[in-house]
Amino acid sequence: MTDAVPDEEFLLAVLNSTPVVDGVQADDLADATRARAWLASVGGLGAEAELEHVLDVRQALQDVVRGDQPPAVLAPALRGVARIPALTGDQITWTLSVPRERELAVRAVLAWDALARQSPGRLRPCANDECRLFLIDHSKANTARWCSMAACGNRMKARRHYQRVRGAPAG
Numbered sequence: 001m002t003d004a005v006p007d008e009e010f011l012l013a014v015l016n017s018t019p020v021v022d023g024v025q026a027d028d029l030a031d032a033t034r035a036r037a038w039l040a041s042v043g044g045l046g047a048e049a050e051l052e053h054v055l056d057v058r059q060a061l062q063d064v065v066r067g068d069q070p071p072a073v074l075a076p077a078l079r080g081v082a083r084i085p086a087l088t089g090d091q092i093t094w095t096l097s098v099p100r101e102r103e104l105a106v107r108a109v110l111a112w113d114a115l116a117r118q119s120p121g122r123l124r125p126c127a128n129d130e131c132r133l134f135l136i137d138h139s140k141a142n143t144a145r146w147c148s149m150a151a152c153g154n155r156m157k158a159r160r161h162y163q164r165v166r167g168a169p170a171g
């Protein structure tokens, strides 16, 4: 498996490919030609079937990270996947055995799992409920709430300030 970008970065890019633009949910992968070019650039084939697997897994992962679905919805993406050990010198290396067009989708699910084990609770939806993006919190205190301070943090702070000034309950 080629790793053109780190798994975590790839996972976040997949999760964040449905941003809200001017109040409307957009889909960065809706244009199949552009989407396939992107998949090729991150180590995939750029194939149509591959894109379909990635879109399926994106929906499942978004639902799971938002808490709308149990992780069991990811199981179909892993069906028939195996890891094959090989002895190289004095070390064992593991290779994923999966049809090539499913590799990227599987990679996203494995990245989600690795993150959940190594950094539990660090992957979460942006706290701005009008935002559809996700964040991976790398801060020591684990208190990041926004996909980015510039995009959502300042906007939400400004809104809360406005509500306080107006005497409305803070949201």
Ligand SMILES: [Zn+2]
Residues within 6 Å of the ligand: 126, 127, 128, 131, 132, 133, 146, 147, 148, 151, 152
């Ligand atoms: Zn946000």
